[in-house]
Amino acid sequence: MIINGGDNLTKETIKILRVAIYLRLSDEDRNKANANDDSESIKNQRNLLMGEVNKHEDWIIYDEYCDEDLSGAGTYRPEFERLIEDCENGKIDIVLCKSQSRFSRDMEVIEKYLHNKFIEWNVRFLSFTDNADTNNLGNKKSRQINGLVNEWYLEDLSNNIKAAFDVKMKNGEFISPFASYGYIVNPKNNNELIIDEEVKENVKEIFNLYLIGYGYQAIAKQLNERKIPCPSLYKHLKGYKLNVISSRNIEDIKWSHNAIKTILTNEIYIGNLIQGKRTTVSYKNKKIVKKSKNRWVRIQNAHEPIIDMNTWNGVQAKIMNNSRACTKTGMVHIFSGKVYCLECGHYLKKNCTQKHEYLVCTSTRNGYDDCINKLSIRFDFLENLILEEINKIFSKYYDIEKLKKGSLNSFKSNYQGKIDSLIKEKKLLMRKKENKEKYLKTLYKDRVDGIISVKEFTTLQADYLKSDDKFDELIDDIDKKIEVLKSKDSIKRNNQSIFEKYKKIDKLNKIIVDEFIDRIEIGSLNKETSGRNITIKWNFNI
Ligand SMILES: [Zn+2]
Numbered sequence: 001m002i003i004n005g006g007d008n009l010t011k012e013t014i015k016i017l018r019v020a021i022y023l024r025l026s027d028e029d030r031n032k033a034n035a036n037d038d039s040e041s042i043k044n045q046r047n048l049l050m051g052e053v054n055k056h057e058d059w060i061i062y063d064e065y066c067d068e069d070l071s072g073a074g075t076y077r078p079e080f081e082r083l084i085e086d087c088e089n090g091k092i093d094i095v096l097c098k099s100q101s102r103f104s105r106d107m108e109v110i111e112k113y114l115h116n117k118f119i120e121w122n123v124r125f126l127s128f129t130d131n132a133d134t135n136n137l138g139n140k141k142s143r144q145i146n147g148l149v150n151e152w153y154l155e156d157l158s159n160n161i162k163a164a165f166d167v168k169m170k171n172g173e174f175i176s177p178f179a180s181y182g183y184i185v186n187p188k189n190n191n192e193l194i195i196d197e198e199v200k201e202n203v204k205e206i207f208n209l210y211l212i213g214y215g216y217q218a219i220a221k222q223l224n225e226r227k228i229p230c231p232s233l234y235k236h237l238k239g240y241k242l243n244v245i246s247s248r249n250i251e252d253i254k255w256s257h258n259a260i261k262t263i264l265t266n267e268i269y270i271g272n273l274i275q276g277k278r279t280t281v282s283y284k285n286k287k288i289v290k291k292s293k294n295r296w297v298r299i300q301n302a303h304e305p306i307i308d309m310n311t312w313n314g315v316q317a318k319i320m321n322n323s324r325a326c327t328k329t330g331m332v333h334i335f336s337g338k339v340y341c342l343e344c345g346h347y348l349k350k351n352c353t354q355k356h357e358y359l360v361c362t363s364t365r366n367g368y369d370d371c372i373n374k375l376s377i378r379f380d381f382l383e384n385l386i387l388e389e390i391n392k393i394f395s396k397y398y399d400i401e402k403l404k405k406g407s408l409n410s411f412k413s414n415y416q417g418k419i420d421s422l423i424k425e426k427k428l429l430m431r432k433k434e435n436k437e438k439y440l441k442t443l444y445k446d447r448v449d450g451i452i453s454v455k456e457f458t459t460l461q462a463d464y465l466k467s468d469d470k471f472d473e474l475i476d477d478i479d480k481k482i483e484v485l486k487s488k489d490s491i492k493r494n495n496q497s498i499f500e501k502y503k504k505i506d507k508l509n510k511i512i513v514d515e516f517i518d519r520i521e522i523g524s525l526n527k528e529t530s531g532r533n534i535t536i537k538w539n540f541n542i
Contacts (some may be wrong), residue, residue: 017093018062021049022083024102025068042066045098048128052096062092080104084113087123099129115140178240180268181231182306193273193303202228203306206263211314213332213510216264220255230255231263264319270312273302314514317487334510335359335382335520342523342533344371351376359522373524377532382520387508389536390516394504415485422485426478433471515539 173191358376523533
């Protein structure tokens with residue numbers, strides 16, 4: 001290629017020109033149809049540009065600037081920044097690139113530097129494959145068109161990659177390079193998860209420990225004491241390279257409160273594959289944003305579950321009840337989330353003294369002091385009372401035939417009505433959302449037909465997108481409520497099997513309390529009679 005001589009290259013001026021060569025290898029290059037095509041590799045770019053420099057006796061290399069693995073859109077490119085700085089400081093006469101798109105695919109950047117700043121700083125821009133030369137004035141139109149095409153290309157590419165991933169996700173294919181703890185990517189099929197037999201039992205144990213009353217922290221502590229590697233350490237030991245590991249001491253990488261919580265709430269363990277939780281803002285802005293829950297791609301029965309539905313529902317109901325573990329023992333007490341004040345409706349919190357444990361209304365503890373129910377109730381007293389009541393029910397009702405009849409009654413659970421009305425509400429919101437989407441399509445067509453201006457379009461579209469997010473939030477909320485009610489409902493429906501499981505109970509535990517009792521309400525102490533009102537709301541009709 002012959003580069004046209006510019007002002008600086010006339011025979012009269014024998015001036016040495018300092019050339020900066022800019023190289024960039026990008027993500028796009030890795031997605032080529034032919035993996036062996038390395039025409040874009042750094043080595044090739046360098047050879048090509050060095051060859052060009054050597055053709056000119058008055059050119060010397062000032063420096064090489066090389067950004068590897070960085071996108072051509074407006075993201076941070078450290079070497080690019082250094083190049084611009086050197087140009088501004090008058091250290092460079094020519095910037096040489098393989099093509100204009102290597103320099104940038106962003107029209108704004110092209111406009112800013114090639115058409116403004118470089119002219120101001122007396123820097124000439126030359127590119128090899130598309131013949132861009134800022135000294136050639138007639139070249140400007142083609143540079144602009146090139147820039148525009150490059151920008152479209154990048155936007156298309158980004159959308160195509162997203163679309164391809166979307167299709168894979170909707171087909172239930174696993175697209176992440178890492179599987180969640182308890183699973184591995186099937187070596188025979190990259191898009192499928194199979195159970196990791198080596199740690200499967202650990203996952204089961206975490207769920208079981210939580211069910212019998214251990215809190216997140218207590219479970220983490222137990223696993224750490226038994227020197228069971230936490231998920232990130234386990235991956236590291238298996239030879240995966242993880243950024244979180246490299247900078248830390250192996251001994252410091254332990255199970256945490258959060259790691260346990262993440263496992264207990266991950267639907268992957270009941271066979272559901274949930275992907276597409278996050279996305280990037282646009283091809284130019286790589287900021288990661290969370291998508292609202294109803295936009296996630298959820299595929300049920302995508303792989304073999306580790307946790308059965310009963311265990312899962314029990315754990316979720318407990319998490320929703322916001323059970324708090326005692327700071328001293330790390331255990332959730334057996335009545336956690338169940339005991340409320342009959343007078344004011346606040347929940348009762350457990351208090352420990354050296355001799356005994358008590359439950360007391362939280363509204364008096366928080367300083368409001370507006371509840372008449374000031375005196376606490378002894379924990380062991382309540383425990384005995386509940387145990388007695390449960391065993392009374394047994395002796396009275398333990399008759400399977402009678403239970404079968406009775407269960408018909410209890411099936412008319414009041415939860416189902418609530419669930420139905422929530423589903424109605426959700427449908428209404430979905431319909432409203434759909435109408436909005438139709439509106440957007442009309443808007444888009446109006447724009448294409450030239451009925452509205454670009455400015456009008458962007459304003460109206462922005463309005464639409466804002467309200468769209470609100471719909472998603474509302475729908476999310478409803479989904480959460482439905483989930484809680486469903487798990488409560490399933491506990492209720494199972495009441496026949498509850499009776500079959502326990503014939504007589506010697507000691508209460510959290511599982512029994514959760515299965516039998518919906519709510520306990522404690523009234524204030526009558527000082528004359530030393531009695532107090534206690535109501536038990538059972539999970540079934542008696
Ligand atoms: Zn109270």
